[in-house]
Amino acid sequence: MGFLESVALYNFLRGPMVWITFIIFIVGSIYRIYTLINLAKKEKVVLPFINIKAAIKSWLHWLIPFASRNWRLKPYFTTFTFLFHTGIVFVPIFLYAHNALWYESWGISWWTLSETVADVWSIFVIIGCLFFIGRRIFDPTVRFVTSYSDFVFVFICLFTFLTGFLAHYQWILPYRAMLNLHIMFGEIMLIAIPLTRLTHMYYFFFTRAWMASQTAIWKIKDW
Amino acid sequence: MAIKLEISEEKEVYRSSYFPEYVRPKIYDPGLDETIKRLTPEKIEKAYQAVFGKETARIKAIVETCIHCGLCAEACQWYLSNDRDPTYAPVAKVKMTAWELMKRKGKVDAGLVYDIARIVFTECNICHRCSLYCPFGLDITFIIGLVRRFCFLLGVVPQRMFDQNQTFMATANQVWMSQSDYIDTLFWREEEGMYELKNLRIPMDKEGVEVVWFPLAAEPKTGPYHIDRIAKIFQVAGVDWTMVTMNDYWDSSNMPMFIRDFFTMQRIVKGLYENAARLRAKKLVLTE
């Protein structure tokens, strides 16, 4: 416990590790997007068939809860995945505590969420993670295609939000220990985004663009 | 006696040695059972390299995006009509075929090739519905098509599909119909149709038309009345149209596409387009 609470660990995580994290996150993300587009250029039948208008329509269609047929078929899943994803993207950006850190280091700050909103939203994300884990264990269809890495992704998200939340309320572990854990998980998550299937955050837009362009050619909607 | 039969039927199941969940009735199909005996690890790896060896954007995007959420399952008629058996879900089919091959870099034995061929040829219709249910719009059908290509290169294809492909290689249609037989059928249908619509014509190889109609070969062969029905519709609608009889390229079904025999598939498509171009037709109409 001593080490977890130590100022040395905190300094490391808040110092060099933050730099390493953001460099891997940003450079890695650009690299992943760049290599995919580059490969697509070599495959003669991909880029000429991309229909930007259809792609934009498709992104909006699938990013609106309950707009597509499959979102409507799975109301619980849809509710949780949208609470989870909006939370995981917007909460860290607009969190007061994170903003304070940006302000401390760079002197910049922006609009922030109220404490209640941030708390409730974080709880939704945590429940969403538990729901995903439950599905992977109890739904035989999902269980059959689940690999360990799928659990790892959900647990990374779960622990990041759980430890952030617990640190804020200073429950269970001493504040400094919980905060160190939180920062560690947050950094693991950011690093994992370009290195693992969490890249879906970017690839979502490419794969949808491809299928939307196909369905535009067939003159059907993409459900 | 009857009871005995039932029991022996129950025992006749096939269980994959790679995926214990994959349990199916035992069947005998020489296109699968006999052809896998000819495989060697080198042949399998070579076929794998030919299809999956080069990294391409589409394979990469699909494999590195799929989050294994199982949402595509709801789309698949195989999944729905088999009591939601997990092994019929689209993503499960990709898992048991392409992922397994890629995980082992093509170093697999003939048993897996059997499972793979059975899955991609007999448990997926290449209908694309799963792509419309996947939140990422992943092109699962494209992956299934690649795996079919892998099986085709190894010659492991269900007998009936392979047979049909050979029919196309020999006659360019799927029912062994000769050119003279085809022409004869069209004349016959014209005559039949005339009893119902006066002056009915089935134009052949007419140049400069608006529409050229390529039927499925099953129409002249087993549903010949289709021909005069369509002819009546064209004639009453006042469409300037024609059928093609000048060579063997008139069947639009192109079954070689389904087993990914690219050579024969291209020959058919090229034949159809060249015929339409020769007649300077503005539109192609195909039966589906």
Ligand code: HEM
């Ligand atoms: C470089 C990495 C990060 C650092 C240094 C960091 C730092 C912090 C700090 C100092 C707190 C405040 C605890 C308090 O209120 O006393 C916090 C809370 C929180 N952080 Fe992070 N964080 C990081 C990454 C992330 C990431 C990637 C996420 C999520 C995607 C995240 C989600 C949260 C949440 C949900 C809370 C708690 C909100 C609440 O209920 O009050 N953090 N973080």
Ligand code: HEM
């Ligand atoms: C704009 C950004 C993003 C988009 C469009 C997106 C889209 C999706 C979609 C369509 C799914 C599949 C099914 C579902 O809805 O759960 C999914 C699943 C998932 N996403 Fe994202 N995502 C994004 C960002 C992120 C981020 C930043 C993370 C975490 C680091 C994340 C973690 C996950 C996880 C863990 C799952 C799997 C859920 C399960 O277990 O079923 N996503 N995402």
Ligand code: SF4
């Ligand atoms: S393409 Fe194949 S896997 Fe996908 S829904 Fe159709 S039959 Fe099922």
Ligand code: SF4
């Ligand atoms: S719905 Fe799409 S992302 Fe989910 S398991 Fe199926 S193919 Fe993969």
